[in-house]
Amino acid sequence: NVYESVADLTGSLTYDFVIIGGSKLGGTAGLVVANRLTENPNFSVLVLEAGVSNIGVLDSTIPLFAVNFLEQTIYDWNYTTTPQSGVNNRVLDYLRARMLGGCSSHNGMVYSRGTVEDWNRYANVTHDPSWSWNNVLPYFFKNEKWSPPADHHDTLGQFDPSVHSTHGITSVSLGGFQWRTFNKHVIQTTKELPDVFPFDLDMNSGQPLGVGWVQSTIGDGMRSSSATSYLAENFAQRKNLDVLLHAQVSDLVDASHANGKLSFSGVRFSQGTSQFTAKAQKEIILSAGAVGTPNVLMHSGIGDQNILGSVGVPTVLHLPSVGRNVSDQPFFLASWSVNFNETIDSVTQNATRFNEAFAQWNKTHTGPFTNYLITHVAWLRLDPDSSIFDNQTDPAAGPHSPHIELFLAPGGGGEPGHFVSAGIYVLNPKSRGSITINTNNPFDPPVIDLGLLQNDLDIFTLREGIKRANQFYSAPTWQDSIIGPTQDLENVTTAALDEIIRNSAGVGLHMVGSAAMSPRDATWGVVNPDLLVKGIDGLRIVDASVLPFVPSAHTQAATYVVAERGADLIKQRWN
């Protein structure tokens, strides 16, 4: 029931639930909610997705081809940020998928849940224990289907089965192709430098400190997105579910007041040059993602009255936190040239090997195309005696939560040759940005200001991350393999290193916080812990934007939890 044109929909465009954003959760989240709600045959659900189908998009299916999404494509909104003063006024591309499955259809597929302390902190901040680690773990399990790697290698000692679930929907697996030389050196480094880089059996135990094997949303050598899992054929066929593509929502309409409460019953969207309104009899669920959700809210008159007034959008509800409090994780990529040729570069830079790998994947869904770039992840803490803590509080959720992530990859120098690399993330950034609007045309792009690297702690953490990456690739085991760094990041002054960072750092693309949860009686925040928008009846936000700050992890697993829990909350109200 996935339709290209509104003319294909029978009936009056009236449903129990209208979900905005066909990502995994509505986008990424939206399809999770759609799937769970349509388990009840009495509920009718319409999903409105601005983008295109994921079906037949090879870049979305073959894990290694995800790199092709790291530039502007027809599967993306192709946003850019405002000039970011923290990175020498550069304007950055800000990728957001515009396709079924949302960012789960085009992201890096790293599956990381965050820590026990991260989730307990969400529970504390929202005054709602149902967001604690123990209480969200069943939702991780509902989402995750632990699966064998594509090469069916022996995974003993590479993960802890006791912290995984095999009965969920999204496939999660260890790497399906072995870069043996690189893997050997990584594991040897954990033995040679165990104080800094201890081996960690499972990065999703809730206590991930150390270096472990990466886990990814991949099954049978293919990407597992919310579109391929939650909207798999057996689910898409449900008679009570309609999914409409190329349907861009402009705003919520038909506002009314009943029993002193505001509600909206209509969702206005465009297809081509025509406008339509879908009706929700029970709830509207906004799952347009951390950029799209505040954008739709503001164009519906829900937001800061000063911002809305300045662009001529009449205020329906003054909710000043909409679009504020945005956070994302600063990122820096460092590479080293190596003298072994068993690297991803050997496949991507050699037409013969590339064609062989492609043929192998086509035939058996095995081989080097079954992994993305990353084989291991190091989750690390800043030194507690760091000078930065003289005047800054520790941003981590607790002593067992990392400040720094290094993703480790056997390739990626971006030039001809063979490389190893480390992607360095600041996991708990203190800088904050915003999503605002500067016109009253809902089809104009929103204004994205990440506030990237504006807080000293963030650039300090990135510098420390670079030092750890240098230390990692300086372990004795690498001595005969590493030729040298592609850029000297070690023998430079702090000021020079800062300048290098500000000239080339990017962003993790893990935005959250633009429609944050807060305690039920709080005057800040956009949604209550039950994800209902404050001051509005029947409007729920179910996507990454509700997380008040990033977990010390990437964000898709957390988004799946928000979506699974959001669906449960909706069912509890209406079943």
Ligand SMILES: Cc1cc2nc3c(=O)[nH]c(=O)nc-3n(C[C@H](O)[C@H](O)[C@H](O)COP(=O)(O)OP(=O)(O)OC[C@H]3O[C@@H](n4cnc5c(N)ncnc54)[C@H](O)[C@@H]3O)c2cc1C
């Ligand atoms: C390139 C990239 C790589 C990433 N890599 C990883 C990774 O390896 N691991 C990880 O954990 N996280 C990763 N992330 C982050 C993660 O994918 C996102 O945090 C998560 O998927 C967000 O889900 P969401 O449902 O909130 O929003 P999205 O997945 O963005 O879904 C929003 C959906 O709503 C649709 N939409 C928006 N506005 C409208 C509108 N007005 N009308 C109709 N539809 C609309 C969009 O087209 C989209 O389909 C990555 C993100 C990107 C962009």
